[in-house]
Amino acid sequence: MAKWIVCAAWPYLDGRPHLGTFMQLLSADVYARYLRLMGDEVVSVSGSDVHGTPIEVEALKSKTTPRDLAEKYHRQMVDFLNRFLVELDNYTQTESPVHVKFVQDFYTRLYENGFVYSKKIWQLYCERDRMFLPDRFVEGTCPYCGKEGARGDQCDNCGRLLEPLDLVSPKCVICGLPPVTKESEHWFFDLPRLSERLKRYIQDSVEFPENARNFSLTWLKEGLKPRTLTRDNRWGIPAPFPGSEGKTIYVWMEAVLGYLSAVKELGQKRNDDGLFERFWKDASTKSVYFIGKDNIPFHTIILPGLLMASEEKYVLPTQVSSTEFILFEGKKFSKSKGIGVWLEDAVKVGEPEYWRFALMYFRPESRDSNFxxxxxxxxxxxxxxxxxxxxxxxxxxxxxxxxxxxxxxxxxxxxxxxxxxxxxxxxxxxxxxxxxxxxxxxxxxxxxxxxxxxxxxxxxxxxxxxxxxxxxxxxxxxxxxxxxxxxxxxxxxxxxxxxxxxxxxxxxxxxxxxxxxGAGGGGTAAIRPGHKILPPSPLFTKVKVGGTG
Ligand SMILES: [Zn+2]
Ligand SMILES: [Zn+2]
Missing domain, CATH: 1.10.730.10 (Isoleucyl-tRNA Synthetase; Domain 1)
Structure with missing residues (x-):
């Protein structure tokens, strides 16, 4: 009997979850159920990633608070998970007090271990709103394709990732005025210091799929860069470093610790104080992460790097199961372009259970799959x-x-x-x-x-x-x-x-x-002659989707 931590990438919630968002959560549920069937001991976790600028900006525009908006989206997601029979042991969210405390303690420890340093960098600042303008708080003209309305983190037109300072004629999204540039101190995770250890780890991780290993080794060969830990957002987890007042931890760097905090929270919910250490600090525990292919290095390099830097002997990821993209009628799912299938529409067509079957039937494992x-x-x-x-x-x-x-x-x-x-x-x-x-x-x-x-x-x-x-x-x-x-x-x-x-x-x-x-009887003639059964009824009914698409 093995012990497993089964993790699904934390979905970033900004309303109307679609099938693509759902793929990892469902895969984790399916896998956890399989492991239990085989008699393994399992904890399965995920949660809503609710911090960061998209929700903050949307809350500003719709005149609500980020907390209320996040809570609404989280409840919506929990409701969908119930309807689709996704029963992870703990589906929580990044506003959970357990998560907030865990993240702050974790980064305090990294700071004490010498893996965190600060540096002054130039940033956009709105003098009217008296705040720094991280990614989505600023819009402007894309320097690559010339399209107006590109956001500070990405241009939707050409798809390039951007930094706010890349934008031509930037404007504050709150007041519309052009910002100034101003120096701001930020904190960084010294990932390059772990290059050698990470290289050995990737080389030893023979269970990783070939693409994940190659991708990670390429990253290492190109040289690791320090990772930004802080942002000037208000909606997030306050950074715990001396002098970091007013800064929050960058969403990516805190949500990824949710795999740990969610198990900790589960232990509290179950009144089982030893649960967290029993799973996260036992070298024999196996862990698997269900993620999209664009998240591979975050789980094969950055997360293991963070775990190593904590010097807490946490178990490093043993397996990542990444999927390619699921296409809809040949096109990539896109919320902004309205391409895809949303969970709220899916539940109207056929039993939610049928979607579980269909999504796993079409699961894009080695190449993009078309839905x-x-x-x-x-x-x-x-x-x-x-x-x-x-x-x-x-x-x-x-x-x-x-x-x-x-x-x-x-x-x-x-x-x-x-x-x-x-x-x-x-x-x-x-x-x-x-x-x-x-x-x-x-x-x-x-x-x-x-x-x-x-x-x-x-x-x-x-x-x-x-x-x-x-x-x-x-x-x-x-x-x-x-x-x-x-x-x-x-x-x-x-x-x-x-x-x-x-x-x-x-x-x-x-x-x-x-x-x-028990699955012990699987594949054998386990039912004896003379055994009584109950009157059967048909298992499924057919669906008719004509006119929906
Ligand atoms: Zn562009
Ligand atoms: Zn402004």
């Missing part, structure tokens, strides 16, 4: 419903109709049946091996393939015909073998379709649920 309404409909109707749901319902209905809800005695297995039971064992092995290597998308297909083989077996043996011709023995064997597949399928689909999995489990007349029942 379209037509493809969604096909995955749900032709794969989940017609292959998986149909096979399970067929077999259970045979048990009811021909054998009075009792799993029949198969007698001596013929070659066909033996072959299918071998397929069952191999299929379970492939499934666990895919899941163990974070190939979640392949694992979904393993379950579908097994159901497809089951359907072929049943169709070719026509148990209903055999019953009609009084060949009960043949029908009994077909149904018995079919039931064994249904049992393993109920385990395989548990991470993706937890509610349906439980329904199959209960219809099979089994106690508890797939997790408490």
């Amino acid at each position: 379209s309404w037509v493809e969604f409909e096909r995955a749900v109707n032709s794969e989940m419903n017609d292959v998986l749901g149909n096979f399970i319902h067929r077999v259970l209905t045979f048990v009811k109709r021909f054998f009075e809800l009792t799993v029949p005695d198969p007698g001596e297995l013929d070659d066909d049946s033996k072959a299918l039971l071998r397929v069952l064992a191999e299929s379970w092995q492939r499934y666990t091996s895919d899941m163990n290597s974070f190939a979640i998308k392949d694992a979904v297909r393993d379950a579908l393939d097994l159901a497809r083989r089951g359907n072929e077996y049943v169709s070719s043996r026509e148990p209903w015909e055999k019953i009609r011709k009084n060949d009960v023995a043949s029908a009994a064997q077909t149904v018995y073998v079919g039931v064994q597949l249904v049992h393993t399928l109920s385990l395989m689909i548990y991470p993706f379709l937890p509610r349906s999995s439980l329904k199959v489990w209960e219809t099979l007349g089994l106690n508890g649920d797939p997790v408490s029942g």
